Amino acid sequence: MLKATGLCKTYHRHADTVKVLTDLSLEVADNEFLSIVGASGSGKSTLLHLLGTLDKPDAGTIELNRKRIDDLNSRERDLLRNNTFGFIFQFYHLLPELTMLENVMMPALIKGSIFNWLGRRKDARRKAEAIIDRVGLSSRKKHRPRELSGGEMQRTAIARALVSDPQVLFADEPTGNLDEDTGNQIIELLKSINREQGVTILMVTHNLELVSKTDRVVKMAGGHIVSDTPKLTDRSLKFQGTSDEQPSLYQRQAV
Numbered sequence: 011m012l013k014a015t016g017l018c019k020t021y022h023r024h025a026d027t028v029k030v031l032t033d034l035s036l037e038v039a040d041n042e043f044l045s046i047v048g049a050s051g052s053g054k055s056t057l058l059h060l061l062g063t064l065d066k067p068d069a070g071t072i073e074l075n076r077k078r079i080d081d082l083n084s085r086e087r088d089l090l091r092n093n094t095f096g097f098i099f100q101f102y103h104l105l106p107e108l109t110m111l112e113n114v115m116m117p118a119l120i121k122g123s124i125f126n127w128l129g130r131r132k133d134a135r136r137k138a139e140a141i142i143d144r145v146g147l148s149s150r151k152k153h154r155p156r157e158l159s160g161g162e163m164q165r166t167a168i169a170r171a172l173v174s175d176p177q178v179l180f181a182d183e184p185t186g187n188l189d190e191d192t193g194n195q196i197i198e199l200l201k202s203i204n205r206e207q208g209v210t211i212l213m214v215t216h217n218l219e220l221v222s223k224t225d226r227v228v229k230m231a232g233g234h235i236v237s238d239t240p241k242l243t244d245r246s247l248k249f250q251g252t253s254d255e256q257p258s259l260y261q262r263q264a265v
C-alpha cells in the first residue's frame with residue numbers, strides 16, 4: 011500500500027552536496043511492522059521523511075494505495091499528514107505550555123473545518139482521553155511535559171500520533187532516549203497498536219533488540235537497501251554458526 015520507486019535525494023549546503031538516496035525502491039504492505047536499520051548517516055531518517063511527505067524526493071515516486079503522494083501541493087500534504095499519517099520522533103516534540111491532554115488533543119482539533127469548534131473540541135477530548143487510557147497515562151493528563159518522565163513523554167507522543175486514527179505510523183528512534191525497560195514497554199505498545207488496530211508502522215532504530223520484535227527488517231547502506239528480511243518466526247529461523255554462538259539478527263535467514 012505504500013510504495014516508493016527509484017527515490018533519489020541529495021542535500022545541498024553551501025558548496026557541499028550530500029547524496030543520500032540513490033534509486034531506492036521499497037514496498038510496505040498494509041499492517042506491516044517494519045524496521046529500518048543501518049549505520050549513522052545511511053539515510054534512514056531521510057527515507058522516513060520522504061515516505062511521510064515531510065520532504066520531497068529529487069526523483070522517483072511514492073504511492074499510497076496506488077495514488078501518487080510525492081507530487082501533492084502543500085495543502086494536500088498537510089491534509090494527508092493530519093488525516094492518514096502519524097509521526098513519533100525521538101525528542102517527542104511536545105508543546106511545553108500545554109498539558110499532556112491538550113498535547114494529545116491537538117491533531118484532532120486541527121483536523122476538520124473551523125466550524126463547530128466546540129463540538130469538535132468535545133469529540134477530540136473524548137478521543138484523546140480514551141487513547142491516554144490505552145497508553146496507561148490517565149493519571150498524568152494535567153501534567154505539563156516538563157512534569158513527565160521520558161517514557162511518559164514518549165507515550166504521550168504515541169497517543170498524540172494515534173488520536174487521528176492514522177493508517178501509517180512513522181517512528182524515528184522512538185526509544186532512543188529511554189532506558190531498556192521503558193524502551194521495551196514502548197515497543198510492546200507499538201506492537202499492540204500494529205496488531206489490534208492494524209496500523210502499519212515504519213520504525214527507524216539502532217536497537218537490534220527492538221528490531222527483532224518487528225515483522226520485517228530493511229537495512230540501508232550508502233543510499234541503498236542492502237538487505238530486506240521478511241517476517242521471521244521462531245520456526246522459520248535457521249541459525250548459522252555453531253550451536254553455542256549467539257546468532258546475530260543478520261545471521262538469521264527465513265527458510
Ligand SMILES: Nc1ncnc2c1ncn2[C@@H]1O[C@H](COP(=O)(O)OP(=O)(O)OP(=O)(O)O)[C@@H](O)[C@H]1O
Nearest residue numbers: 021022023028030049050051052053054055056057
Ligand atoms: N537538511 C539537510 N541538509 C544537509 N544534509 C543533510 C540534511 N539532512 C540530513 N543530511 C545528511 O544526510 C545524511 C543522511 O542523514 P539521515 O538523517 O537520513 O541519516 P540516518 O541514517 O537517519 O542517520 P542517524 O542514524 O545518525 O540518525 C547525513 O550525512 C546527514 O548529514
